[in-house]
Amino acid sequence: MSASETGTRRGRPRGFDRDAAVAAATRLFWERGYEATSISDLTEAMGIRSGSLYAAFGDKPGLFQTVLEAYRELPSGAFVYEAFAEEATAFGAVARMLREAAQVFTDPAHPAGCMVTNAATNVSPANVEVLELLRDKRNRNIVMVADRLRAGQAAGELARSVDVDALAAYYAAVYQGMSQRARDGADESELLQTAELALAVWPRG
Amino acid sequence: MSASETGTRRGRPRGFDRDAAVAAATRLFWERGYEATSISDLTEAMGIRSGSLYAAFGDKPGLFQTVLEAYRELPSGAFVYEAFAEEATAFGAVARMLREAAQVFTDPAHPAGCMVTNAATNVSPANVEVLELLRDKRNRNIVMVADRLRAGQAAGELARSVDVDALAAYYAAVYQGMSQRARDGADESELLQTAELALAVWPRG
DNA sequence: TCATTTCTTGAGCGATCGACCAAGAAGTTC
C-alpha cells in the first residue's frame, strides 16, 4: 500500500497542533482584524516560526481563508446557518438568529461580535481582496435571509404585500449593528433588548 | 502692534491650502480607516511632503484629530447633532437621524457610511488610542440619544414604561448597521426602507 | 542501513512603516 492509500504521511511530522494553531490565529484575526494582525503576532500566538506557518498555510491570505473555514465550524460562525436550517418558520429563523447573536456576540470566551462583520473593514489597497471576500460573504447571507423570507411568504407566513428584500436588509443591518455594539462593550441584555425591538416590526396578519 | 495682535504670521507662510489638505486626508481616513492609511498615502493625496505634514499637524494621530474636527463641520458629521438640536420631539430627532443617514451614507460625493462608525474598527495594539477615541465617541452619542428620549418621556411623548436606554441602544445599532450596509454597497432606497422599518417600533400611545 | 520526504530553525530579503532633521527658501520685524 502506498502512503497516499494508508494515509500515513512521509517525512518529518508537523511539530505543532494545527487545530490549536488555527484557533489561536482565529482569535487574533477576530480581535484585531486581518491587516492589523501581523505575521509575528500570529507566529507568537500560534507558538511556531514563520517558516512553519508558510509551509502549513501558504501565505497570510491563505491562513485567513483557513481561519474563516474554522470559524464556520465554531458555534459563533455557524449559529445563523443552523437557525435557518432548523427553524420551521421564517420568523423563527430570524428571531433565533438575533437572540442567539445577543448571546454569542458577548460571550467572554472569545472576541466580541461577528468576525465576518468586523475583521476586514479597514484595509489598505494591497488587501482589498480580503475586504471583498468578507463583503461578498455578508451580502450573500442577506440573499439567504431574503430567500427564506420569500419561501415563508409562499407558505403563507407573510402577506404578499411584504417587501422581503427590504425586511432582509433591515435584519442584516440590525445584526451587523449588534456586532458593532458588542465590540463597543454592549452586554447581552442590551443586545437582547435590541433583538426584541427589531423583531417587533415583523409584519403580522 | 505685535504679530499676535494683528494676526499676521511671522516667517515663511504655509505653501499649501490647509483646509484642502485636511479635506484630502479626511477622504482617505474615511475610505480606508486610520491604520490602513499611510503617511505616504496622505502626503500624496494632500500634495505635500512629510516634513510639511509633521510641521502642520504634529503626527499621524494629531492629523486624525484635526480630520475628526473637520468631519464634525461637514454635513456628514453634523447631521445627527443638527437633528437633535432642531427637532421638537424625540421621535422627530430619531426619525430625521435615520432618514438623513440613508441619504448621507450613500452620497457618492464622499466615501460611504459614517467615519466615526467605521474608521477604526481594525487596529493593532500600537493604535488602540484611536480605536478608543472613536468607540467613546459612539458611546457618548448613544447617551445623547438616551437623554433626548428621557426628556421626551418627561414631556409626555413617551410612556413611563418605555425603557429609553434600550430604545437608544436599538437605534444606535440600526444606525451603525446602516453605515456598514452603505459600505457594503447598499443604496439609499434600501437604507431608507431600513430606517422606516426601524422607526415602526417606536412606542406610541 | 540509507535514500527520500517533510517540517523546523534561524537568518535575512526588499519594501514600507511613522517620524525626524539639517539645509535652504520665503516671509516679517526692526
Add this chain to the structure above:
DNA sequence: GAACTTCTTGGTCGATCGCTCAAGAAATGA
C-alpha cells in the same frame, strides 16, 4: 539692509512588514 521666524525640501532613521531560503532534524519506504 540685517535679524528673526516659519515652512519646505530631500534624505534618512530604526523598526516592522510579509515572505523566502539553506541547513538541519525527524519521520517513512525500500
